[in-house]
Amino acid sequence: MAAHTSDPATGRRAHSRKHLLRYRLAVVAPTAADVVRYAGGWLCDRTMAGWEVTVVLTDTTDARPLEILGATVLDLETSLESTVHDTWPHAVAVAPELFDADPRVRRGVLDCLDNGLIEVAVWGEELPAELDARLGTVHHKLSVAARAFKGCALAAAGLRGAEIEYSEVFRSGELLLTGAWGGTDLVPVG
Numbered sequence: 001m002a003a004h005t006s007d008p009a010t011g012r013r014a015h016s017r018k019h020l021l022r023y024r025l026a027v028v029a030p031t032a033a034d035v036v037r038y039a040g041g042w043l044c045d046r047t048m049a050g051w052e053v054t055v056v057l058t059d060t061t062d063a064r065p066l067e068i069l070g071a072t073v074l075d076l077e078t079s080l081e082s083t084v085h086d087t088w089p090h091a092v093a094v095a096p097e098l099f100d101a102d103p104r105v106r107r108g109v110l111d112c113l114d115n116g117l118i119e120v121a122v123w124g125e126e127l128p129a130e131l132d133a134r135l136g137t138v139h140h141k142l143s144v145a146a147r148a149f150k151g152c153a154l155a156a157a158g159l160r161g162a163e164i165e166y167s168e169v170f171r172s173g174e175l176l177l178t179g180a181w182g183g184t185d186l187v188p189v190g
Contacts, residue, residue: 026089027055033157038123040150041142065157091119121170135171
């Protein structure tokens with residue numbers, strides 16, 4: 001019988017070590033509502049495609065909207081304080097305001113871009129100037145199921161009635177544009 005742990009990050013790492021062949025997406029954002037609004041359909045589609053999706057938030061008070069999409073939610077401070085970082089994601093999505101506000105997140109994103117080993121996506125209209133020249137515009141066309149689950153997640157986040165577009169737009173690094181990891185669901189715009 002496996003030992004029970006009260007630390008969700010430790011449990012998530014143990015799970016990831018058992019499932020090394022699954023693709024992993026890590027999302028870093030302030031709140032669940034931000035993630036659902038800008039990337040909820042993409043997260044849902046990746047979950048349905050077998051990806052392990054983990055969302056790391058500065059405010060974890062309402063994780064239910066992300067659980068509807070199939071994501072695991074962790075606290076940013078607890079995750080970054082951990083001394084064990086042995087399972088790395090294949091892709092990272094980041095809220096631009098967290099890139100600007102947290103130097104640890106900024107360093108992590110720039111390191112991912114500099115090494116070119118991990119997909120990097122940023123959402124929102126206001127892109128940090130430091131990233132503007134390094135990221136191209138891409139979009140993900142949402143499946144019908146992702147649109148339905150995103151609608152439920154938006155309602156759970158208190159954003160009932162928010163418009164659900166047919167695609168979500170991101171800015172992404174070159175790795176996504178080359179189709180790394182056997183193709184990508186994010187395609188260049190234009």
